[in-house]
Amino acid sequence: xxxxxxxxxxGRRVAISDCLKACPMKERxxxxxxxxxxxxxxxxxxxxxxxxxxxxxxxxxxxxxxxNYAVRPQDVLYALHGSSFHNINDQHTEGDIxxxxxxxxxxxxxxxxxxxxxxxxxxxxxxDLKVTSSYKLMKALGIYKLDMPTGEVYKTxxxxxxxxxxxxxxxxxxxxxxxxxxxxxxxxxxxxxEGFGVxxxxxxxxxxxSGLRITAERGIDKSLYLIPIYRISDRWLQRxxxxxxxxxKESLSSHExxxxxxxxxxxxxxxxxxxxxxxxxxxxxxxxxxxxxKTAG
Ligand code: SF4
Ligand code: SF4
Numbered sequence: 356x357x358x359x360x361x362x363x364x365x366g367r368r369v370a371i372s373d374c375l376k377a378c379p380m381k382e383r384x385x386x387x388x389x390x391x392x393x394x395x396x397x398x399x400x401x402x403x404x405x406x407x408x409x410x411x412x413x414x415x416x417x418x419x420x421x422x423n424y425a426v427r428p429q430d431v432l433y434a435l436h437g438s439s440f441h442n443i444n445d446q447h448t449e450g451d452i453x454x455x456x457x458x459x460x461x462x463x464x465x466x467x468x469x470x471x472x473x474x475x476x477x478x479x480x481x482x483d484l485k486v487t488s489s490y491k492l493m494k495a496l497g498i499y500k501l502d503m504p505t506g507e508v509y510k511t512x513x514x515x516x517x518x519x520x521x522x523x524x525x526x527x528x529x530x531x532x533x534x535x536x537x538x539x540x541x542x543x544x545x546x547x548x549e550g551f552g553v554x555x556x557x558x559x560x561x562x563x564x565s566g567l568r569i570t571a572e573r574g575i576d577k578s579l580y581l582i583p584i585y586r587i588s589d590r591w592l593q594r595x596x597x598x599x600x601x602x603x604k605e606s607l608s609s610h611e612x613x614x615x616x617x618x619x620x621x622x623x624x625x626x627x628x629x630x631x632x633x634x635x636x637x638x639x640x641x642x643x644x645x646x647x648x649k650t651a652g
Pocket of ligand 1: 364379382
């Protein structure tokens with residue numbers, strides 16, 4: 356089932372169709388055409404589970420397909436920013452470049468962003484466009500901070516005699532790109548099945564909070580990064596998507612709620628608390644939200 360309500364800035368819920376007819380507030384929270392675009396982006400109309408749906412927790416995808424839910428239009432705008440970014444690219448793909456084609460196999464379907472000579476005269480580059488946070492970028496680029504001795508010591512206070520340190524950036528940490536890697540490799544497989552060879556996979560990530568102090572403190576000093584994505588074995592991908600697809604299909608036909616999403620899929624509960632649109636229909640999300648309200652109160 357689709358998202359059928361908007362959550363307004365004051366927390367009230369309004370049916371999306373009512374919001375588009377008239378806003379009960381003195382003034383709309385964003386331009387009407389933007390709201391219409393937000394509403395339209397929520398209508399998927401696809402029967403089979405997509406690569407992105409299978410990448411999410413099975414419980415989250417199951418709930419999104421079986422219950423009505425409410426979304427904050429502002430949150431959906433981030434996704435829309437992503438698609439307008441896609442559209443800008445889509446209008447300039449003349450030459451040996453393909454874009455935004457939905458490909459299918461027996462298990463899933465996926466729409467890749469760009470394919471072809473997108474970085475040089477080298478053919479066969481699969482590109483994906485992301486608009487993302489500096490936090491996610493810091494993790495994806497393997498940036499972390501290390502306390503380095505300065506050679507000086509504290510002369511007074513509680514830390515008297517202890518060595519002074521300063522934070523320095525390091526860029527050789529673990530690159531947390533597994534979700535992106537699975538997604539791009541899934542598109543790679545779909546392309547290869549259609550006879551298009553893929554030599555490289557690259558993400559072009561635009562930082563959505565670029566220019567802020569917190570962004571610089573995370574070691575992100577550019578607004579755009581090109582991030583190479585490693586190849587994942589086809590056998591692993593096949594098993595991963597078949598397993599997720601089977602679990603989703605079984606739950607949908609038995610009407611049984613799938614097990615709680617894995618810790619990685621629910622970002623160690625951060626997603627449940629703030630970013631999961633169906634948290635109110637999920638027992639795990641409900642418990643976390645109730646606990647959070649109790650703590651805040
Ligand atoms: S315009 Fe914004 S504030 Fe008004 S009903 Fe729609 S979502 Fe709510
Ligand atoms: S609230 Fe958490 S566990 Fe429940 S569906 Fe959402 S992400 Fe999954």
